[in-house]
Amino acid sequence: MYLSSTKQIVQTLSANEEYDKNLTSRLNEAAEKLENLEVQMRYTSLSLLDIQSLTEGLNGSFVKHIEEKINGVYEKLTNSSKRVAFTAGVTSASYSWSSGTLMYYKVINNVGGGYNPNTGIFTAPVGDYVFYVSIQGYDTNNIYIDIVLNGSSKVRAVAYSNSRDQYDVGTNFVTLRLRKGDTVWVRHYRGTGYWTDSDAPRTTFS
Structure with missing residues (x-):
């Protein structure tokens, strides 16, 4: 057990x-x-x-x-x-113009309103701008014009004509860096007169 x-x-x-x-x-x-x-x-x-x-x-x-x-x-x-651009032209020819500011009364374009046709002067906001000018001489007359910044000439266009080459055309352009309030216009330098057309100007400023 x-x-x-x-x-x-x-x-x-x-x-x-x-x-x-x-x-x-x-x-x-x-x-x-x-x-x-x-x-x-x-x-x-x-x-x-x-x-x-x-x-x-x-x-x-x-x-x-x-x-x-x-x-x-x-x-x-x-x-x-803020874009600014303009083109203006002269609509009536002059045989005797010989001093002062060239007046471009016909405004083709004026974005930003910088160009004043009553003075012929462009007043700028700040920025870089390209200005172009063209002028056609009257018959055999020679004409010299300057693009001017605040009274100082920057470039010159010449329409040089003679008995064998009438109504010559002069052009030029310049790039300018502008401050607000700077003014640019076209001024007579030498010679007399200019030619243009009323419907489509030949003498212009842009």
């Missing part, structure tokens, strides 16, 4: 030990799976953060791109509203 009880106890202990081993193995497997799950969750979180960061970056770049486009359009509109 005693031997039988002892044997049963040993068998029970062995069974419990085997059970403990199985339980320990299962617990280890569960712990390993839990660890793997935590690692996967960690990488998933990092991936989500990366996606969020990338999305924010793309959104930031897109917004910046749109802002640059809007600023560019605004700048173009602003600059176009």
Whole structure:
């Protein structure tokens, strides 16, 4: 009877030990799976953060791109509203003109209103400008004219005619950097007279 009880106890202990081993193995497997799950969750979180960061970056770049486009359009509109350009011409010829400012009364274009046909003078806002002048001599007369900035001659156009070459044409142009309020006009230098047409002027200032 005693031997039988002892044997049963040993068998029970062995069974419990085997059970403990199985339980320990299962617990280890569960712990390993839990660890793997935590690692996967960690990488998933990092991936989500990366996606969020990338999305924010793309959104930031897109917004910046749109802002640059809007600023560019605004700048173009602003600059176009500040553009200045003019062309004016003489509509009646003169055989005897020999001094002073050449008056271009016919205004063909005057964007920005810088040219005054009553004075023959262009008054500038700030900027760089190209001025062009043309003059046709009267018959065999010679005529010299200057483009003038604030009273100082910058370039000269000459229409030099003779008995074999009447109604010659002289042209010239100049680029000037102007400050606000600077004035530019065309002034007589030497010679007499000029020729033009009333419908489409030959003697012009731009």
